[in-house]
Structure formats: C-alpha cells, structure tokens
Amino acid sequence: xxxxxxxxxxxxxxxxxxxxxxxxxxxxxxxxxxxxxxxxxxxxxxxxxxxxxxxxxxxxxxxxxxxxxxxxxxxxxxxxxxxxxxxxxxxxxxxxxxxxxxxxxxxxxxxxxxxxxxxxxxxxxxxxxxxxxxxxxxxxxxxxxxxxxxxxxxxxxxxxxxxxxxxxxxxxxxxxxxxxxxxxxxxxxxxxxxxxxxxxxxxxxxxxxxxxxxxxxxxxxxxxxxxxxxxxxxxxxxxxxxxxxxxxxxxxxxxxxxxxxxxxxxxxxxxxxxxxxxxxxxxxxxxxxxxxxxxxxxxxxxxxxxxxxxxxxxxxxxxxxxxxxxxxxxxxxxxxxxxxxxxxxxxxxxxxxxxxxxxxxxxxxxxxxxxxxxxxxxxxxxxxxxxxxxxxxxxxxxxx
Numbered sequence: 001x002x003x004x005x006x007x008x009x010x011x012x013x014x015x016x017x018x019x020x021x022x023x024x025x026x027x028x029x030x031x032x033x034x035x036x037x038x039x040x041x042x043x044x045x046x047x048x049x050x051x052x053x054x055x056x057x058x059x060x061x062x063x064x065x066x067x068x069x070x071x072x073x074x075x076x077x078x079x080x081x082x083x084x085x086x087x088x089x090x091x092x093x094x095x096x097x098x099x100x101x102x103x104x105x106x107x108x109x110x111x112x113x114x115x116x117x118x119x120x121x122x123x124x125x126x127x128x129x130x131x132x133x134x135x136x137x138x139x140x141x142x143x144x145x146x147x148x149x150x151x152x153x154x155x156x157x158x159x160x161x162x163x164x165x166x167x168x169x170x171x172x173x174x175x176x177x178x179x180x181x182x183x184x185x186x187x188x189x190x191x192x193x194x195x196x197x198x199x200x201x202x203x204x205x206x207x208x209x210x211x212x213x214x215x216x217x218x219x220x221x222x223x224x225x226x227x228x229x230x231x232x233x234x235x236x237x238x239x240x241x242x243x244x245x246x247x248x249x250x251x252x253x254x255x256x257x258x259x260x261x262x263x264x265x266x267x268x269x270x271x272x273x274x275x276x277x278x279x280x281x282x283x284x285x286x287x288x289x290x291x292x293x294x295x296x297x298x299x300x301x302x303x304x305x306x307x308x309x310x311x312x313x314x315x316x317x318x319x320x321x322x323x324x325x326x327x328x329x330x331x332x333x334x335x336x337x338x339x340x341x342x343x344x345x346x347x348x349x350x351x352x353x354x355x356x357x358x359x360x361x362x363x364x365x366x367x368x369x370x371x372x373x374x375x376x377x378x379x380x381x382x383x384x385x386x387x388x389x390x391x392x393x394x395x396x397x398x399x400x
Contacts, residue, residue: 003112006080010120013074016145016360018123020153028348029361030152030221031283036216036364037138037159037393038229041194043322043389044368048138048165049195051158052220054188055177058154059114060106062121063181064088067107068125084117085250103182111399112136114152122151125176132172139364147360152221163202166191170204188219207324223280228291236280237290241297244277248301266332273301278337282344285390291338298337349393365393 019025041048069345071081091103107114137148150157174184186207201208212227226235355362
C-alpha cells in the first residue's frame with residue numbers, strides 16, 4: 001500500500017537518466033542509449049570517453065538521514081517520511097543464530113520499497129552533481145539537456161568528450177555520493193574510449209581506475225563490453241552463445257529426456273535457453289555472419305540427444321534430422337533466433353518512435369554530428385572513407 005502511494009510521487013521526480021526499477025522503462029532503453037552513442041562516435045570519429053562506475057554495496061550503505069531528506073525534497077509528505085522512519089528505526093539482525101546487532105544504514109533486502117527509496121536517494125546526489133557541471137557531457141540536440149550519465153539503479157555510466165572531462169565529472173560525483181554514505185570501488189570501475197591512444201589507468205580521488213585494453217572485457221548490465229568497442233558485437237555474440245550452452249547444460253537431462261513429451265521440452269527450451277541467448281541482442285549491431293552463427297547454434301541445440309545409427313549414411317542421417325525438426329516445429333513452432341532479433345529491433349524502434357522528443361533513448365537514437373551544436377567537438381566530425389559502419393537499427397523498416 002505504501003509503495004503504491006509513493007511510486008507516482010517519486011517516479012515523477014526521477015530524471016531521464018535513471019532507467020532501473022521504473023514503470024514504462026526497460027533495460028533495452030539503456031542498451032539503445034549505449035549502442036547508439038558508441039556507434040555514432042565510432043562512425044563519425046568523435047572522441048568518446050565513458051566510465052562504468054561500481055559502488056561498494058550501494059543498497060547496504062545508504063545513510064538514513066540524507067535518504068529521508070531526499071524524500072522530503074522530492075515531495076513525499078511528512079506523514080509518510082515518519083512512517084518510513086519508524087520502519088527503519090531500531091533495526092536488529094543476526095547471522096546464523098549469532099548475537100543480534102544493530103542495523104543503522106542500508107535499505108532492506110527484498111523489500112518492495114527498497115529500489116524506490118534507493119533511486120530517490122541517488123537522484124538527490126545526481127541533481128546536486130549536475131548543478132556543478134557546465135559543458136560536460138554530450139549535447140544530443142540543440143534544446144536538450146546534455147547526456148552526462150545513464151543509470152540502472154546503482155549501475156552508472158558516465159559520458160564525456162575527453163579523459164580530463166570524465167575524470168573531473170567522476171571526482172565531483174564521488175563527493176556527492178559520499179554524502180549518502182556511498183563509495184567508489186575503483187578496482188571494479190572501468191574506463192572505455194573510442195580513442196586509440198590511452199593510458200593504462202587514471203587516478204581518480206587518489207585511486208587508480210583501469211582504462212580498458214582492446215583485449216579486455218567488462219560486464220555491464222549483463223553484457224560484455226570489450227576495450228575495443230568496435231568489436232562489441234562479435235564479443236557479445238560469443239558471450240551469449242556460451243551462456244546459452246551453459247543454460248542448456250543445466251537443463252540437459254530434461255531437454256533430451258524422451259519420456260517427456262517433445263512439446264513440453266520445446267516449451268522449456270523457449271522459456272529458459274532462448275531468452276538467455278537473445279538478451280540484449282536487439283540493440284547490438286550484428287553482421288550476417290553473427291546472425292548465421294546464432295542460427296547454427298540453435299539448430300545444434302535442437303538436435304542434441306538424437307542418436308545416429310553408425311551404419312546409416314550421412315545423407316540419410318541429415319534427412320532424418322531435418323524431418324524430425326519439421327515434425328517438432330509442427331508440434332510446437334520454434335521461431336528462429338535471427339527472426340526474433342529482427343522482430344525485437346522493429347518493436348524497439350516503434351517504441352522509440354512513440355516517445356517524446358525529449359526522451360533519452362530517442363535523443364540517442366537520433367543523435368548525429370549534423371544534429372548537434374556542440375562546438376567543442378563539432379570540428380572533429382568526419383566519416384572515414386569506405387562502407388559506413390553497421391548500426392543496430394539498419395535492418396528495421398522506417399518508423400516515424
């Protein structure tokens with residue numbers, strides 16, 4: 001009941017940069033922004049620097065005083081603030097029957113209110129932070145607010161035009177987050193760039209933060225980002241196929257069990273394996289060879305467990321396998337992963353087309369060197385000779 005009453009109040013106060021745990025928003029929105037910005041920066045040779053920030057146990061370290069202050073500033077009535085204070089007052093806990101200890105910080109694990117409260121506290125820090133910024137970040141449109149960050153709960157990505165800029169932005173943000181009790185985990189935070197010449201690490205607030213090398217990889221929102229951002233499609237396809245086989249192996253005893261109806265096994269495959277493989281691929285620029293590799297992997301998975309007679313000619317074996325695949329499809333249609341990716345892209349583009357002109361995913365998708373008036377980087381805009389680089393929405397029919 002309390003969540004239903006606080007949600008409309010606090011969600012209206014959230015900025016466009018926060019995508020996590022909000023109605024009407026999804027993780028694909030974060031991927032649209034990320035892939036659109038990276039793709040355009042590479043295509044037009046725009047220097048882009050990004051820092052993926054990792055906060056130490058963020059949900060467990062939020063201080064209550066700044067949290068309740070943030071709630072008041074964002075329009076929550078004092079009666080609700082008092083009720084929340086009572087819920088968080090005099091908390092005690094124990095571990096495996098140990099002596100009880102007091103809990104004086106952090107939002108409650110598993111509580112439906114926790115993401116809502118955490119987002120409110122983080123919003124207060126980012127508001128103060130953005131007031132200290134001037135020309136930092138990327139100008140996506142003439143009348144739009146600069147893109148300085150995207151957030152999915154506590155997973156933050158900072159965007160800037162130069163190394164010095166993102167370093168300054170991060171140091172200012174760390175100061176604001178300290179007021180909430182949050183600290184930067186420099187060992188797990190990573191710096192990405194489209195610039196070829198880069199240092200090994202950067203000192204931020206006295207601690208080194210690694211700059212990703214071309215051969216290194218970093219997990220961000222469930223996806224693998226390589227140091228060489230130009231190869232992110234190839235790296236992620238390999239990652240998703242590996243994750244798919246791992247998920248398949250986890251359920252292999254059921255998937256190849258002939259005592260279970262084929263229809264149920266195919267249904268299980270579509271419920272647990274396909275989503276694992278397809279996660280996040282709808283906004284990734286993929287070439288034909290990558291899509292072909294996905295199709296081949298799906299076929300391999302669907303014929304695992306079908307025994308071949310050693311005396312049977314290969315032509316007969318392949319014919320029998322093909323016939324079984326057709327029979328299985330008639331029992332329960334299995335849509336090809338390639339078609340599902342293209343369908344997801346089409347739906348995502350239609351969704352972006354229905355957004356307002358100030359929504360961040362639409363601004364990022366429509367951003368280009370000719371649409372901005374950011375004079376600090378406009379002189380660097382130029383496309384290299386040759387075939388244009390592939391964009392994630394190249395296969396989508398025009399929506400607009």
